[in-house]
Amino acid sequence: MSKQSVVVSAVSVAVMVVLIVGVDLAFFRDRFWLRLIANIGIVLVFVACYFRFLKH
Template sequence: MERGTLTVLYAVLMIVAVVALDVLFFRNRFWERLIVNVGVVLIFLAFYLRFLK
């Protein structure tokens, strides 16, 4: 798979994970949702830098 395509798919997967967690678990909790979203992005960033870069 081309490098650009893989990066776009990875970003879409991250967005889907953040939105799914927001809708399923943290609908009316702003601070908890913000903390979990930042955590998810950091985890995806760590995996990206470790395995895809």
Template sequence: MTGNLFRVLFIVVMIAVIVSVDLLFLRHHFTARLIVNIGIVVVFVIIYFISFKKS
């Protein structure tokens, strides 16, 4: 049960980071916004596989 809570929290944090970066820095730059969002998701996926797959 605790593992599921951490995974849900991880996804919520990822969404919060993407939305905040979009609103604060990249509001009017569609291409840069898309590239940065893909980069953020890739970083979170790497962190996920490093941290959650060990346990």
């Protein structure tokens, strides 16, 4: 893996974590199942974007 791809992967993981925590705190504080579904959805979107745009 090149240095650029490692940096892009690290940044995308950091953005994903910040987005998950932000959505959890903003919308789903006391709703466990909705939080879980939203978090799984966010991760699936990031995985789909990875396979569509970043995988070489």
